[in-house]
Amino acid sequence: MRRWNGWGDEAIEYPLPEPALHFLQTRLGPAQTPEDARLSSVLEMAPNSRLPVHGLVTTDALERLRHARGQSLPDWIQLRAGMIDSWPDGVAYPSNREQVRLLLDFAQEIGARLIPYGGGTSVVGHINPLRGQAPVLTVDMSRMNRLLDLDPRSHLATFEAGVHGPQLESQLQERGFTLGHYPQSWEYSTLGGWIATRSSGQQSLYYGRIEQMLVGAELETPSGRLVLPPYPASAAGPDLRHLALGSEGRLGLITQATLRVRPLPAQEAFLGAFFRDWEGGMEAARNLAQEKLRLSMVRLSDPEETETTLALSGHTRLLGPLLRALRLLGYGPQRCLLIYGITTSPPDVSRVQRRAAEILRACGGLPVGSWPGRTWARSRFKAPYLRN
Amino acid sequence: MRRWNGWGDEAIEYPLPEPALHFLQTRLGPAQTPEDARLSSVLEMAPNSRLPVHGLVTTDALERLRHARGQSLPDWIQLRAGMIDSWPDGVAYPSNREQVRLLLDFAQEIGARLIPYGGGTSVVGHINPLRGQAPVLTVDMSRMNRLLDLDPRSHLATFEAGVHGPQLESQLQERGFTLGHYPQSWEYSTLGGWIATRSSGQQSLYYGRIEQMLVGAELETPSGRLVLPPYPASAAGPDLRHLALGSEGRLGLITQATLRVRPLPAQEAFLGAFFRDWEGGMEAARNLAQEKLRLSMVRLSDPEETETTLALSGHTRLLGPLLRALRLLGYGPQRCLLIYGITTSPPDVSRVQRRAAEILRACGGLPVGSWPGRTWARSRFKAPYLRN
Numbered sequence: 001m002r003r004w005n006g007w008g009d010e011a012i013e014y015p016l017p018e019p020a021l022h023f024l025q026t027r028l029g030p031a032q033t034p035e036d037a038r039l040s041s042v043l044e045m046a047p048n049s050r051l052p053v054h055g056l057v058t059t060d061a062l063e064r065l066r067h068a069r070g071q072s073l074p075d076w077i078q079l080r081a082g083m084i085d086s087w088p089d090g091v092a093y094p095s096n097r098e099q100v101r102l103l104l105d106f107a108q109e110i111g112a113r114l115i116p117y118g119g120g121t122s123v124v125g126h127i128n129p130l131r132g133q134a135p136v137l138t139v140d141m142s143r144m145n146r147l148l149d150l151d152p153r154s155h156l157a158t159f160e161a162g163v164h165g166p167q168l169e170s171q172l173q174e175r176g177f178t179l180g181h182y183p184q185s186w187e188y189s190t191l192g193g194w195i196a197t198r199s200s201g202q203q204s205l206y207y208g209r210i211e212q213m214l215v216g217a218e219l220e221t222p223s224g225r226l227v228l229p230p231y232p233a234s235a236a237g238p239d240l241r242h243l244a245l246g247s248e249g250r251l252g253l254i255t256q257a258t259l260r261v262r263p264l265p266a267q268e269a270f271l272g273a274f275f276r277d278w279e280g281g282m283e284a285a286r287n288l289a290q291e292k293l294r295l296s297m298v299r300l301s302d303p304e305e306t307e308t309t310l311a312l313s314g315h316t317r318l319l320g321p322l323l324r325a326l327r328l329l330g331y332g333p334q335r336c337l338l339i340y341g342i343t344t345s346p347p348d349v350s351r352v353q354r355r356a357a358e359i360l361r362a363c364g365g366l367p368v369g370s371w372p373g374r375t376w377a378r379s380r381f382k383a384p385y386l387r388n
Numbered sequence: 389m390r391r392w393n394g395w396g397d398e399a400i401e402y403p404l405p406e407p408a409l410h411f412l413q414t415r416l417g418p419a420q421t422p423e424d425a426r427l428s429s430v431l432e433m434a435p436n437s438r439l440p441v442h443g444l445v446t447t448d449a450l451e452r453l454r455h456a457r458g459q460s461l462p463d464w465i466q467l468r469a470g471m472i473d474s475w476p477d478g479v480a481y482p483s484n485r486e487q488v489r490l491l492l493d494f495a496q497e498i499g500a501r502l503i504p505y506g507g508g509t510s511v512v513g514h515i516n517p518l519r520g521q522a523p524v525l526t527v528d529m530s531r532m533n534r535l536l537d538l539d540p541r542s543h544l545a546t547f548e549a550g551v552h553g554p555q556l557e558s559q560l561q562e563r564g565f566t567l568g569h570y571p572q573s574w575e576y577s578t579l580g581g582w583i584a585t586r587s588s589g590q591q592s593l594y595y596g597r598i599e600q601m602l603v604g605a606e607l608e609t610p611s612g613r614l615v616l617p618p619y620p621a622s623a624a625g626p627d628l629r630h631l632a633l634g635s636e637g638r639l640g641l642i643t644q645a646t647l648r649v650r651p652l653p654a655q656e657a658f659l660g661a662f663f664r665d666w667e668g669g670m671e672a673a674r675n676l677a678q679e680k681l682r683l684s685m686v687r688l689s690d691p692e693e694t695e696t697t698l699a700l701s702g703h704t705r706l707l708g709p710l711l712r713a714l715r716l717l718g719y720g721p722q723r724c725l726l727i728y729g730i731t732t733s734p735p736d737v738s739r740v741q742r743r744a745a746e747i748l749r750a751c752g753g754l755p756v757g758s759w760p761g762r763t764w765a766r767s768r769f770k771a772p773y774l775r776n
Contacts, residue, residue, distance in 0.1 A: 155678060198623040209621060233597060235586040235634065242630035246623065263678075290543060290651075291733070294680075345679070346743075355734075 004039060004066055005079035007384040008187065014385035019319065023311040037082025039065075045082070049089040050135035054106055056099055057090040057137065067091050067115075067138040068129065070122035071185075076387070086129045088115065088138040095143045097255040100220045103139055104253070108222060112137045116249040118193030119164050121185035126197070126248055139253060141192055147171040148256060156215060156230065158258040161192030177261040180207030180296075180343075187381050192254040198246040202380060205289070206296030206343045211245045213259045219244060221252030230258040266345040270297070270373025271353065273338045273365040274331045278302055281336040284363035288340065291359065294352050297341035299376075306337040312386075313375045331366060338365065339376050392427060392454055393467035395772040396575065402773035407707065411699040425470025427453075433470070437477040438523035442494055444487055445478040445525065455479050455503075455526040456517065458510035459573075464775070474517045476503065476526040483531045485643040488608045491527055492641070496610060500525045504637040506581030507552055509573035514585070514636055527641060529580055535559040536644060544603060544618065546646040549580030565649040568595030568684075568731075575769050580642040586634040590768060593677070594684030594731045599633045601647045607632060609640030618646040654733040658685070658761025659741065661726045661753040662719045666690055669724040672751035676728065679747065682740050685729035687764075694725040700774075701763045719754060726753065727764050 001010050016024070025031070039062075046061035064087050069075035078084055089112070094100045107114040112135045117127050119142075129136040141162030149158040150172075157177065159168060165186035172178055182201040183189055193199070195217065200209040207213070216230030228241050244251060275281035281300045288298050301309055310319060326335060338360070342352045357367045389398050404412070413419070430453060437447035452475050457463035466472055477500070482488045495502040500523045505515050507530075517524040529550030537546040538560075545565065547556060553574035560566055570589040571577055581587070583605065588597040595601070604618030616629050632639060663669035669688045676686050689697055698707060714723060726748070730740045745755045 153674075198621075198625075198627075200621065200623070211627070233586075233588065235588070237586075237634045237636065238632075239586075239599070239630045239634065242627045244626075246625045246627065248625065286541075292682075 002066075002188075003388070004062075005036065006076070006388040007071060008388070012385055014382050014388070016386065017312060017314050020308070020311040023308065034081075036080045042079075042082045042084065045084065046087055051090040051112065051137060052110060054090070054092075054103075056092045056094065056103060057106075058092070059090045063091045064088050064138075067117055067120065067127070067140060070120055070125065070127050071384070072123040072125065075123075075125075075128070086131045087136075088129050089135040091117075091138045091140055093140050093143045097144075097218070097220055097225075100139065100253050100255055101225075103137065104220055104222060107137050110135065114139060114253075116192065116196070116253045117141065118162065118190030118196075119185065119188035121189045121193070122197070141190060141253070141255075144255065149258075150175055150177070150261075152177070155261050155263075156258055157261045158216075158230075158256060159191055160256050161195070161217075161254040162190050164188055164190045172261055173264060176264055178264050179213065179259060179261050181210060181213065182380070184381060184383065191257055191259075195245055195254055195257060196248050202299075203296040203341060203343065205298060206294065206341075207262070208260075211242065214241055214245060214257060215260055216258040217241065217244050217254055218256050219252040219254050226252060263345060265343045266347045267349040268296070268341065268343045269349050269353065269370060270339060270341045270377045271356075271367065271370050272372025272376075273340070273357075273360045273367040274326060275336045275338060275363070275365050276331055277334045278336050280364040281338050284338060284360050284365050287359050287363065288356060291355075293356055293359070294342065294344055294348070295340055295356065296343035297339065299339045301337045301339075303334050303336060306335055309337055309372075309376075312379075313372075326366075329366065337372060339373050341373065341377075390454075390576075391776070392450075393424065394464070394776040395459060396776070400773055402770050402776070404774065405700060405702050408696070408699040411695065422469075424468045430467075430470045430472065433472065434475055439478040439500065439525060440498060442478070442480075442491075444480045444482065444491060445494075446480070447478045451479040452476050452526075455505055455508065455515070455528060458508055458513065458515050459772070460511040460513065463511075463513075463516070474519045475524075476517050477523040479505075479526045479528055481528050481531045485532075485606070485608055485613075488527065488641050488643055489613075491525065492608055492610060495525050498523065502527060502641075504580065504584070504641045505529065506550065506578030506584075507573065507576035509577045509581070510585070529578060529641070529643075532643065537646075538563055538565070538649075540565070543649050543651075544646055545649045546604075546618075546644060547579055548644050549583070549605075549642040550578050552576055552578045560649055561652060564652055566652050567601065567647060567649050569598060569601065570768070572769060572772065579645055579647075583633055583642055583645060584636050590687075591684040591729060591731065593686060594682070594729075595650070596648075599630065602629055602633060602645060603648055604646040605629065605632050605642055606644050607640040607642050614640060651733060653731045654735045655737040656684070656729065656731045657737050657741065657758060658727060658729045658765045659744075659755065659758050660760025660764075661728070661745075661748045661755040662714060663724045663726060663751070663753050664719055665722045666724050668752040669726050672726060672748050672753050675747050675751065676744060679743075681744055681747070682730065682732055682736070683728055683744065684731035685727065687727045689725045689727075691722050691724060694723055697725055697760075697764075700767075701760075714754075717754065725760060727761050729761065729765075 003010055043061045049059035068084050068087050069079055092103050115127055115138045117138045117140045144160035144162035145167050146160050183199050194210045217228045219226040285298050285300050342349050360367055391398055431449045434449035456472050456475050457467055480491050503515055503526045505526050505528045532548035532550035533555050534548050568591055571587050582598045605616045607614040673686050673688050730737050748755055
């Protein structure tokens with residue numbers, strides 16, 4: 001069961017490792033945990049729904065609470081303190097675009113505000129109802145999660161827009177393909193949300209951001225269906241796909257989309273290197289990007305994030321000797337960790353790795369092999385659990 | 389001096405090679421050349437200008453004729469037959485965006501239509517005045533051709549939008565950079581035109597189409613200046629650059645643009661291969677593209693274009709033996725020529741060439757080395773002269 005007032009599934013815990021706790025206490029002092037509001041008492045605060053009865057809409061208080069807030073820090077504080085001052089008046093789970101159409105028509109008839117809801121992982125308030133006179137209907141797209149079409153020749157896949165990351169990748173990977181779009185919210189965020197927010201992912205350097213993957217889309221808008229047909233490139237006027245991208249629900253509900261997919265990569269590796277300071281790391285990251293080496297990721301941490309990453313890595317026994325060795329080599333308190341990913345097909349990792357190491361060394365970098373990359377890859381979607 | 393009724397400079401002739409003439413006569417019968425209208429008699433037909441006097445606007449008949457038509461077949465027929473039924477009423481050559489602003493204000497005051505004019509190479513009527521009540525003012529951007537800024541660290545160049553291909557490349561190349569945007573109209577077409585028409589180039593596979601190069605732009609619009617600031621990527625709403633791209637002059641005049649540029653490539657090669665038929669060539673082209681091999685061009689000709697290319701190649705003495713050898717190997721009348729370009733930096737042509745040859749052979753292709761590619765590269769901008 002997904003947490004109502006935190007990140008992820010209740011069964012998954014990510015307790016703070018001992019060195020990380022020490023690291024935080026050194027900086028912030030000992031923690032005082034405020035008491036969380038209980039679910040039952042928050043539910044009692046639910047205002048009456050202002051929506052008329054509709055067969056597709058539930059006004060159940062728990063459903064409304066679960067769709068009241070996203071995952072920003074203010075959202076969390078409000079949820080855990082039980083201070084929810086605006087609720088959706090109802091929630092609908094359409095199964096197809098005809099039902100989406102019915103819900104849009106219903107909202108127009110009664111003058112309700114309609115909020116398209118994907119995975120509810122927004123950290124900028126997209127899905128929070130505003131207080132006001134008009135009733136608010138939240139449309140949760142999670143039942144529309146099917147692969148509608150896969151063209152293995154042209155490498156195009158069409159999905160319903162409510163599909164979330166793991167559902168999308170498993171449907172593709174069992175057919176030998178991947179989208180390769182990995183925002184940190186990947187476990188919950190949806191295709192429609194990625195499009196509506198112009199999402200980028202951890203390996204966008206190789207797979208492209210969502211705007212480079214999107215080939216076509218369909219939206220249900222207040223004035224009818226908008227079809228953005230799939231085509232590779234066109235010189236016939238402005239590209240309307242770039243209005244849907246980043247539209248944040250204002251144009252309508254994205255019901256399905258056609259995406260460029262790729263055959264599963266032949267090889268993938270995540271590696272790490274240390275720099276003496278931020279400037280050296282920046283220079284290396286720029287050179288890696290400008291040479292258009294076939295990398296899937298370049299992630300440079302500043303000194304503070306580097307220390308946090310090391311503290312969280314869990315390599316408790318190795319950490320002391322490693323840090324001493326780094327210091328001896330001149331990689332002191334200003335050191336920065338750069339993690340880079342290599343994704344190739346056909347197999348070509350070693351050539352790219354050699355060239356990347358040349359570029360890193362030329363900027364004062366110290367390649368340290370795969371352990372920082374492996375650590376990162378293992379916990380790439382775990383960081384949000386830490387916030388619980 | 390540029391031809392008033394044909395392509396390119398009057399000093400450049402590209403007569404039809406003998407085998408090509410024979411090839412055409414076999415298919416179409418002997419040619420009958422209609423007599424061209426003389427410039428002086430066409431100029432006599434110029435209607436009176438309906439524009440009030442303005443210091444930035446000339447109403448000279450030759451200027452108006454030179455801006456009356458583009459380069460489509462209907463445009464050419466009208467020019468060479470002297471049947472010009474719509475003329476701009478005046479032409480202006482602004483030197484800066486303040487003058488562009490003055491011209492827009494002037495056009496609004498008097499209710500004139502304004503046509504932004506780059507290189508005048510449109511083949512779809514963009515710059516042809518429509519007949520009608522309103523006077524037509526054509527704004528020729530060719531004086532705005534300067535490099536305004538080059539950031540060698542971030543690889544960004546800002547140009548005035550009236551710069552044409554050779555001016556743009558020479559200003560970049562003397563500083564060690566290239567844009568690499570080569571539409572066939574490159575000798576005359578301008579940056580502003582490339583943006584307004586979403587232009588692609590002969591090596592867009594490597595350098596990207598213009599929409600992938602454009603980082604920022606400024607437009608003078610009827611209601612003021614529109615600044616699209618340069619940024620790499622953003623999730624903050626729709627991307628307005630994609631409205632300017634393909635706007636075809638309807639939003640305003642593009643006055644300057646910031647582009648991603650690249651260091652001059654270390655190595656470049658153009659190679660060729662034959663296929664027994666179109667299907668084999670298609671398969672190979674798709675596989676080359678989907679493997680994302682570092683190619684700058686993949687150009688597949690159907691049997692008819694293949695024969696035309698061979699006939700135009702000028703390799704008169706070699707052609708007979710070559711065609712016999714191809715036939716013996718099973719590459720008969722349905723053969724298709726695929727030309728591919730490899731552009732790499734750092735030097736890496738031979739690795740890419742080996743892998744490309746593997747893919748081509750797997751689809752029944754016969755790599756024949758660099759002569760077809762060299763021939764293509766030598767005449768890549770010459771084909772339009774042939775139409776004269």
